[in-house]
Amino acid sequence: MLYTFADFAQQFGPTILTLGWLLVVWMIFWIAWKTYLVMKMVDFVSAIEWTFYEIKLPDETEETPKSMEVLYEYVGGIHKGPDFNEKYFDGYLEPWASFELYCTQQSVRYIIVVPTAHKRLFEGIIYGQYPKADIQETEDYTQRYSYKDLRKKYEMWGSDVILTNDDILPIKTYPQFEAKLAEEVPFVDPMQIIVEALTNVEAGEEFWIQVMVRPLDAAIIKDWEKRGEKEIAKISGQAKKEKPGMWENFKNFMLAVPGEILSILFRGPLDFEKEKEEKVLRFFNPVDEAKMKGILEKISGNGYKTKIRIIHIAPVGQLKKPNIARGFGVFKQFNAWHLNGFAPDAETRTNKPNFIFRDRRRLWREKNILLNFQWRDFFGTDSGQIMNAEELATLYHFPVKYVSSPSVQRAKAGRQAPPANLPYA
Incomplete structure (x- = not known):
């Protein structure tokens, strides 16, 4: 007796329909929960109160x-992992801080x-590393600009800045900026290049740089380190082949059977000699050695989720293309092309896209990046890329004594001592 499709549908149809509805209901609940969690995250971020400090050094x-590298390591003190309710119901996001440069004509503020x-x-952290620092609370310099006045009272360009390669690879860091042959000025400060480039502007023009730093959970850092170790093993030829799973073995067997049968018919019995792995003495080229060394040095320290933004403000009709090129050009000094570097994010840069409602889409991007900068937005648990403290200290540190730029506002020597009741750092 033939077993028809009608018989199958009659026997198993109700069960399949029941499971299908359960799947639909589960998907509806999952989407509703995800939407609820995003709304709670928005509420959580909106409720954060921020304090703005201006830092000056003598x-x-x-x-x-x-010293700045050590300061970033201490920033880990703000980390607090979420409990079950905070993670799945309260929209909790681990705290972060923002390190910014506010550049105007012949003036920069840290x-x-x-x-x-x-x-x-x-x-306490700042005074611990910079005892002579002058720390003053200040106002949010970005609030002078409203997104409603875009293209009416001012014009702007902006972009997120992202790494060009995997974040296990390092950028060029401050030890590589040491001038070993120089006696009077043994350090070429990359921050001075940024300050000089972004303060040499016309009246009414401004540059803002934002480096947001979020400490990470130890488990995330460990996974990041393992990725680095796997890449080192891959480059060195020591990567272990992952054993295929049961399904993979079954699939390979079924695909191999026809070919093996034909091989037996035409060539005779199979020879099941085990393949011997030959040990080969391998010589690494300089690029491979530099990559392995760079990865190892980077993953040896703590990792921090990092998001970088830059914005250029100009009066209406005075936004110049050379200034846009200058704004991103200051990041190229950190590029090591065989390792890692920086590039403008194609998804956020405001001088793109070039087609299909171009002006409307560019205006939307301008509003979006301005508001994200003003909100110090570090939304989501996966946002940003991982950098270590040495890289962060290269990107953003307070002026060293070798910097003689007139744009840098200095503190008066001995102006004040650290408060006695500060927490230990």
Whole structure:
């Protein structure tokens, strides 16, 4: 007796329909929960209170970018992993801080934006590494501009700045900017190049740089380190082949059977000698050696999720293309092309796209990046790329004594001592 499709449908149809509806209901609940969680994250971020600090150092300060590197390591003190309710129902996001440059004509200000709940910790951290620092609370310099006035009272260009390669690979860091043959000025400060380039502008023109830093959970850092170790093993030829799973073995067997049968018929019995792995002495080229060394040095330290933005403001009709090129050009000094570097994010840069409602889409991007900058937006758990403290200290550090730029506002020597009741850093 033939078993028809009608018989199959009659026997199993109700079960399949029941499971199908359960799948649909599950998907509806999953989408509803994800939507709810995003809304809770928006509420959580909106409720964060920020404190704005302006940092000035005296001319005779002895601190180097190494002090800033240590400062970033202490930023890990604000990390708090979420509990079950915070992670799945409250929209909790781990805290972050923003390190910013506000550049106008012949003037630069070093601004740090921190959650008000951690302001005392940050004061202690800064004074711990920079005892002569002048730390003053200030206003948010970005609030002078409203997205409603875009293209009416001012014009702008902006972009997120992203790494060109996998974040296990390092950028060029401050030890590589040391001028070993120089006696009087043994360090070529990359920050001075940024300051000089972005303060040499016309009246009314401004540049903003934002480096947001979020400490990570130890498990995420460990996974990042393992990715680096796998890449080193791959480059060195020591990567272990992953054993195929049961399904993969079954699929390979079924695909191989016809060919093996034909081989037996025409060539005789198979020879099941085990293949012997030959050990080969391998010589690495300089690029491979540099990659392995760079990855190892980077993953040896703590990792921090990092998001970088740059914005250029100009009066209406005065936004110049050379200034746009200058704004991103200052990041090229950190590029090591065989390792890693920076590039403008194609998804956020405001001088794109070039086709299909171009002006409308560009205006939307301008509003979006301006608001994200003003909100210090680091939304989502996967946002940003991982950098270590040495890379962060290269990107953003307070001026060293070798910087003699008139744009840098210095503190008066001995202006004040750190408060006695600051937390230990």
